[in-house]
Amino acid sequence: MLSAILSVLLQATGGAAGLGELGAALGAGIAAIGAGYGIGRIGASALEAIARQPEASGDIRSNMIVSAALIEGVAFFAVIVCVLVLFI
Amino acid sequence: MPTLIQSLFVTLISAVFWFSPVTAQEDETHENSNGTESHTGEEFDAGEFIIEHVLDAYEWHIATVGEKHISVPLPIILYSNYPELHEGKKLHVFMSSKFHHGREDYRGFRISESEDFKGKIVEIDNQGHEIGRPFDISITKTVTGAIVSVIVLFWLLFSAVHTANKNRGKAPSGVQNLLEPVIVFIRDEIAKPSIGEKKYRKFMPPLLTLFFFILLNNLLGLIPIFPFGANVTGNMAVTMVLALFTFFITNIMGNKHYWKEIFNPDVPVWLKFPIPLMPLLEITSMITKPFVLMVRLFANMLAGHMIVTVFLSLIFIFGSLMGPVAGYGVSPISIAFSVFMILLDVLVSFIQAYVFTLLSAIYFGMATAEEH
Numbered sequence: 001m002l003s004a005i006l007s008v009l010l011q012a013t014g015g016a017a018g019l020g021e022l023g024a025a026l027g028a029g030i031a032a033i034g035a036g037y038g039i040g041r042i043g044a045s046a047l048e049a050i051a052r053q054p055e056a057s058g059d060i061r062s063n064m065i066v067s068a069a070l071i072e073g074v075a076f077f078a079v080i081v082c083v084l085v086l087f088i
Numbered sequence: 089m090p091t092l093i094q095s096l097f098v099t100l101i102s103a104v105f106w107f108s109p110v111t112a113q114e115d116e117t118h119e120n121s122n123g124t125e126s127h128t129g130e131e132f133d134a135g136e137f138i139i140e141h142v143l144d145a146y147e148w149h150i151a152t153v154g155e156k157h158i159s160v161p162l163p164i165i166l167y168s169n170y171p172e173l174h175e176g177k178k179l180h181v182f183m184s185s186k187f188h189h190g191r192e193d194y195r196g197f198r199i200s201e202s203e204d205f206k207g208k209i210v211e212i213d214n215q216g217h218e219i220g221r222p223f224d225i226s227i228t229k230t231v232t233g234a235i236v237s238v239i240v241l242f243w244l245l246f247s248a249v250h251t252a253n254k255n256r257g258k259a260p261s262g263v264q265n266l267l268e269p270v271i272v273f274i275r276d277e278i279a280k281p282s283i284g285e286k287k288y289r290k291f292m293p294p295l296l297t298l299f300f301f302i303l304l305n306n307l308l309g310l311i312p313i314f315p316f317g318a319n320v321t322g323n324m325a326v327t328m329v330l331a332l333f334t335f336f337i338t339n340i341m342g343n344k345h346y347w348k349e350i351f352n353p354d355v356p357v358w359l360k361f362p363i364p365l366m367p368l369l370e371i372t373s374m375i376t377k378p379f380v381l382m383v384r385l386f387a388n389m390l391a392g393h394m395i396v397t398v399f400l401s402l403i404f405i406f407g408s409l410m411g412p413v414a415g416y417g418v419s420p421i422s423i424a425f426s427v428f429m430i431l432l433d434v435l436v437s438f439i440q441a442y443v444f445t446l447l448s449a450i451y452f453g454m455a456t457a458e459e460h
Contacts, residue, residue, distance in 0.1 A: 001102055062277075065439055065442075065443075066442075066443060066446060069384070069439055069440065069443040070443070072384070072388070073380055073383065073384035073387075076383060076384060076387030076388065076391070077380075077383055077387075079387060079391070080383055080387055
């Protein structure tokens with residue numbers, strides 16, 4: 001395990017451009033984790049609410065989709081920044 | 089406490105990392121922005137393939153048979169900045185087939201391969217050096233895609249208008265059945281709750297235009313057959329213009345209360361007077377909101393197209409890496425995933441059009457809200 005980290009770091013510091021690419025890739029991964037966690041929580045609370053009151057499922061569903069789209073927008077910000085690092 | 093079998097398993101798996109060779113290599117400086125070189129004509133350059141398929145281009149590439157590219161040429165319209173090189177002529181109009189897929193120069197213009205202007209038209213002087221970009225208003229693939237979707241939209245909407253006029257007082261028929269529920273949905277679920285009963289009618293035209301334009305462009309971008317399949321909304325310029333529409337309408341239709349809340353809100357004086365902290369914050373949010381609209385739509389559509397292209401190019405990567413049999417073996421999985429991603433993208437198209445329109449309606453509502 002340690003030698004895996006070592007090899008990644010050695011390759012990364014072998015050239016300055018490599019470090020930027022490493023940062024960009026890590027950033028995109030962390031953004032994905034954040035988005036997944038956030039939208040997971042939205043889904044969980046939406047399902048709980050539907051279980052409590054099945055008649056409101058239409059309202060809850062549209063609100064859930066809107067909130068998910070807004071949070072995904074933030075995650076895409078992070079991805080765009082990472083892509084800019086890679087290509088500019 | 090993990091069992092003996094579990095510990096053994098973990099040890100064996102992690103042993104892969106213990107015995108891998110560890111060397112530091114000099115970073116290869118990358119000439120092109122993708123960092124993958126093609127050695128011979130056989131090598132499949134995944135980065136180039138993907139980028140070509142989602143970005144704009146001066147011709148509409150349909151297929152490549154062996155060495156021959158089959159593509160539809162599109163008009164190129166340029167205003168040169170150096171008319172002395174072209175006998176005083178400033179305006180140049182010609183078809184993109186004159187560039188022969190970017191391999192030849194034509195009349196002092198060339199499709200550049202340099203770092204700064206990769207893929208764009210540059211002017212060249214008499215020695216062949218690139219001296220900068222002309223004013224470029226060509227009809228590129230994205231523009232053609234937008235024109236095609238506008239033609240489809242006009243066809244749908246004008247036939248609905250025609251049947252609606254014929255059916256005054258009667259039940260709807262034909263295309264009306266398709267469009268009326270959507271328009272009623274936008275009016276009752278998006279416009280009225282956000283803008284209010286009294287003022288929503290003024291804002292219905294921009295909301296309807298935004299919704300139908302975005303939805304149709306998203307959907308037509310997913311059809312791979314010729315006049316459709318241009319990645320229009322996955323282009324930052326297009327989504328920026330749409331977000332600018334929202335920005336301008338919000339600020340032009342903003343009433344006195346709206347502007348007062350921005351420049352003179354009801355907060356303690358020290359937040360407004362020597363350094364206008366609150367107004368600066370409000371202006372930042374005024375600019376951020378359309379920016380977020382732009383990035384959300386652009387990134388969602390671009391990501392969808394890129395993922396589909398990546399899954400399909402997996403077939404070719406496996407094929408060139410481990411022989412054609414591996415390529416054939418990966419094909420069913422790859423195609424299944426691609427179809428699934430395209431279906432997901434259909435859902436995302438609807439959701440993104442809905443969210444863009446909903447947020448625009450909310451901003452319009454905030455701009456015309458009454459004092460409470």
